[in-house]
Amino acid sequence: MDPDRKAGPGAPAARGCRPRRHWGWRRGRVLAGLAAVAAWLLVFPRAVPDAPGRPGSLLETFLPWLGLAVPLLLVPALVRRSLTALVALALPIAGWLGRFGGALPPPGAAPYDLTVVQHNVSDENPDPAGTARALMAAGPQLVALEELTPAALPAYRAQFAARYPHHAVHGTVGLWSAYPLRDVRPLDIAPAGFGADWQRALRATAVTPHGEVAVLVAHLPSVRLGAAAGFGSGPRDESAALLGGAIAAEEREALILLGDLNATVDDRGLAPVASRLRPPPPSFALSWPAAFPLARIDQVMTRSADVTRLWTLPATGSDHLPVGAHIRL
Incomplete structure (x- = not known):
């Protein structure tokens, strides 16, 4: 076969070449679920019971660090090109900002005694x-x-x-x-x-x-x-x-x-x-x-x-x- 000749529409892809994956909604549902759980914990940490071992208190002690779930989930969401996971990541971002966003602006001068x-x-x-x-x-x-x-x-x-x-x-x-x-x-x-x-x-x-x-x-x-x-x-x-x-x-x-x-x-x-x-x-x-x-x-x-x-x-x-x-x- 002439190497310069282009393959027809039905011909198999050349060995070593993979079709480019497009962004989709069906992939990344597990990542989206994890993002929703992180958001739920940020908004409702008291929903975690303080059973033996005090998991609720442990979560609340380090609650701001739960925001690290966003970059940790963002990387696989980008790799998988999952629109579902990317949209779901807005939930923990909103939850974190709602609870801790007030600490982000530099403090202004306020009167004190x-x-x-x-x-x-x-x-x-x-x-x-x-x-x-x-x-x-x-x-x-x-x-x-x-x-x-x-x-x-x-x-x-x-x-x-x-x-x-x-x-x-x-x-x-x-x-x-x-x-x-x-x-x-x-x-x-x-x-x-x-x-x-x-x-x-x-x-x-x-x-x-x-x-x-x-x-x-x-x-x-x-x-x-x-x-x-x-x-x-x-x-x-x-x-x-x-x-x-x-x-x-x-x-x-x-x-x-x-x-x-x-x-x-x-x-x-x-x-x-x-x-x-x-x-x-x-x-x-x-x-x-x-x-x-x-x-x-x-x-x-x-x-x-x-x-x-x-x-x-x-x-x-x-x-x-x-x-x-x-x-x-």
């Missing part, structure tokens, strides 16, 4: 003095610390003394203030079975130029993630319920909660606390772990006051990043 800093300084911090100086660089009037140790406490007291003449320490938590503190007392948020030496919450009244405000500092128990137990948040959830009760019983209306709550504001385990307070504005100020932040478990929340801006400070010697906030009373 106080600057506060919250930091789990780590009981293994090799440089407490340097950590204290780093926190003061943000210019806060209130500084809350967790995981204070007897060995590190003198360094924090020495560094903070000139700028924060008023402070209170209870167990492993502390509050330093540029304003006078009164009515200081410990809060009992220890879960059942925890020893008397587990002291991780306090309450004080800060007498500010803008009025008196109750300030609570708390460090809830850590969660444990394992193959057998799943998302082990039982002690944290019990402690959160006790903290929520203390907030409900607080007579002073204006209140600021600062602490390492070992929970994001979306985690249903924090509901006893979050339901009684105003959450901060949407922000990707993720605080843990410091090397590659995945979640913000260090919180600044208020009652009869507003957090107008929330951000993270540069890393210190801790495994958490410090969190700064502007508050309007």
Whole structure:
């Protein structure tokens, strides 16, 4: 056969040549289904039951990262040239933007009365003095610390003394203030079975130029993630319920909660606390772990006051990043 002669309409395609696949609607239905599931989880995370292993709390802790489903599904959708999958990807995009889109625009200037800093300084911090100086660089009037140790406490007291003449320490938590503190007392948020030496919450009244405000500092128990137990948040959830009760019983209306709550504001385990307070504005100020932040478990929340801006400070010697906030009373 003459090699230059073109094959007829019914002739088979030349070996090694594949017909070009066109975009179609019938392919990629599984990808479209996965996109719909991702969108459903973003919009209705509480529909996932908190069965043994706490899968619901685990999902809510890392909920923003569910947006990665979009690029992960986009690649096979393009490879398969599936119009169905591409259209379905609009669902998780819309769900993610509806929940987290408010954190995307750069924060504008907003009036505020106080600057506060919250930091789990780590009981293994090799440089407490340097950590204290780093926190003061943000210019806060209130500084809350967790995981204070007897060995590190003198360094924090020495560094903070000139700028924060008023402070209170209870167990492993502390509050330093540029304003006078009164009515200081410990809060009992220890879960059942925890020893008397587990002291991780306090309450004080800060007498500010803008009025008196109750300030609570708390460090809830850590969660444990394992193959057998799943998302082990039982002690944290019990402690959160006790903290929520203390907030409900607080007579002073204006209140600021600062602490390492070992929970994001979306985690249903924090509901006893979050339901009684105003959450901060949407922000990707993720605080843990410091090397590659995945979640913000260090919180600044208020009652009869507003957090107008929330951000993270540069890393210190801790495994958490410090969190700064502007508050309007």
